[in-house]
Amino acid sequence: MNVRNCVKCGKIFNYITGVPICPACKSNLEDQFQVTKKYIRDNPSANISQVADDCDVSMKLIHQWVREERLIFAEGSAIGIECELCGKTIRTGRYCDQCKHDIQHNLNGAYDKEKIEKLKADKVKNKMRYLNKDSLR
Ligand SMILES: [Zn+2]
Ligand SMILES: [Zn+2]
Structure with missing residues (x-):
């Protein structure tokens, strides 16, 4: 029998x-998940720390649920999490639509960790370039 200690x-x-x-x-x-889900539906303008406080769950857990696409924030809601690639605010999942598209396009939809890291580095570089251009004006 396989016994383990509960984490x-x-x-x-x-x-x-x-x-x-x-x-x-x-x-x-x-x-807790059901409570949180209901709370978010009833309080679309609450931010994550408010949700965490009122539902007595950790923010980490909320993030995890969002990444797993179990929790979805309403369009126009004050909350969101950051796209793991470009940092844009998204409502659910791990990447924004643009980055999802980029991944599909560049990696043939394969979520290769190494390639995603490279894509991420490119995006950061691009962002820096835009910033530099702006500061020259
Ligand atoms: Zn337990
Ligand atoms: Zn993105």
Whole structure:
């Protein structure tokens, strides 16, 4: 039998697969998720730290849910997270539409970590170039 310690409460449980979280903590987490989701729907103008405070969840967890595309912020909502490539504010997922397109275009849709890093570096470089141009005016 495969037993592990729960990463949240430390209790020993029958481990099957995925993140080692015991069934009790998992359902707790699911409850928190539902509460958060409802809160965001009812309070579209709340920012992330407000959501974290009122729902008693960590901001890290909220970010994680957004990255997993489980939480989606309303269009025009005050909250959003940053595109991992260019830093633009997005409502869900990991990349903005433009970067998603770039990844598809440049990497044939393969999310190769190394190539994504390179793409990211190029974008930063481009941004710097624009900044320099602006400062010369
Ligand atoms: Zn647990
Ligand atoms: Zn982007």
